[in-house]
Amino acid sequence: MGAVSILTTTFWKLLALIGYSAIWVYVAPWHLPADAWYTWVILILGVDALFYAYHRMAHRIRLIWATHQAHHSSEYFNFSTALRQKWNNSAEILMWIPLPLIGIPPWMVFIGFSVNLVYQFFVHTERIDKLARPVEFVFNTPSHHRVHHGCDPEYLDRNYAGILIVWDRMFGTFQPETHRPTYGLTTPVGTYSIWKLQTREYGAIVRDWRRASSSRDKLGYVFGPPGWAPSGTREADQEVDRAVAVHGHEAQ
Template structure:
């Protein structure tokens, strides 16, 4: 079986990312929407650049592991036109569960929270990517390798998915045709995902296809104007703090004195906001924080 070279799709897309961010800034000002927060956008771009640099290291590590596990595959899925269609849906299904668990387990939220930390929603927000997640989140894609998809196919499709999700981070596109909204992830669907409105929390985890959210009951249509950010926002533009503050908070909770080993582990497994004493920040404090954000945005 002839194996094609692994293209660096994300690297090829960087000039496109930069040009479209500039274009969106111009259009945002022209149509008199809320002006760009340039400090916030700068943080997002810086985090994206470091993410690309770290990607060299993580992809080398992940590809090595994928190639090793590929030797123990159950089947062999060859490079054909139909196998690329199959990997499109299989990888997107995998991404849905990775993304959903990243909101439901604090260990994965610690890296994913970075992407939700901006109180703005524009193309620069798409570039606000984790510095740590790629070194361990790849475990969700291991079953695809063991089933028989070649590592090249899996990693190319992962890049395609990430590039697809770039354009949906905008408020300049309202609703697309109904047939498209019914099948694909769109700016409207993804605005819901980034919102802190109570009815929008932990909804619309789709990558490319919104069908998974509809199938597994995590879909929510955009009705009320979204309020972006976190239920308890990270009030800083420092990219290092944005990248690691949740890791610090998680391990601080993990190290809480006089709690059982079970509860320590639960601080890693349970959703963000879980407390061993039965309390949760996702209570009255959540609503107060959301109301404050709502008033600020209004």
């Protein structure tokens, strides 16, 4: 899966480079100097903030979740899990548009994204327990990211951070690790087929869209959160139960 994602990512990044270059040359009101320290600070913080926003959307909008769920399909948590990457990077490259728009050179955008991605690779491990409290407070750590990959009710949709966990603390999505998670999706995929892992959710979206009885329901199945269903259906009742389990745990 990782080898194929390298090929598809290369394609999407070439498209992004063309688009970012056009934005930087023709639209950006100013150009930030690549040799200035503050440009690099803006870059790293900007990439990380935009990654948080994209990652949160990827868990709350089903169409984007369809690209991301393969990464969460592993029932193990190690460096190989980090290599389970999506084949469709279209939503992600759109999220970086603000960076060339504020004048960051396109080549720097890719360096910033690469730094973020390499950092995230090393938090996919069970071999490191919790680190010193100041580190755990500021940075995304293996402990925080284990929570993100858990399918336990109290761990769902938590800890979206790339490098800095402060985004989750600021926006109410932080959850500390209180026990080792159960990894994987809430509904096991039951297949080792790379093709099925990457496409199964798209197929489910199409099936739900076709059987929807109204335009509102069609939009809900595509752009609603994973598990969304029209009110009054069995699927909707299950989603309510899930929400109660998550938010009920928060209130304890």
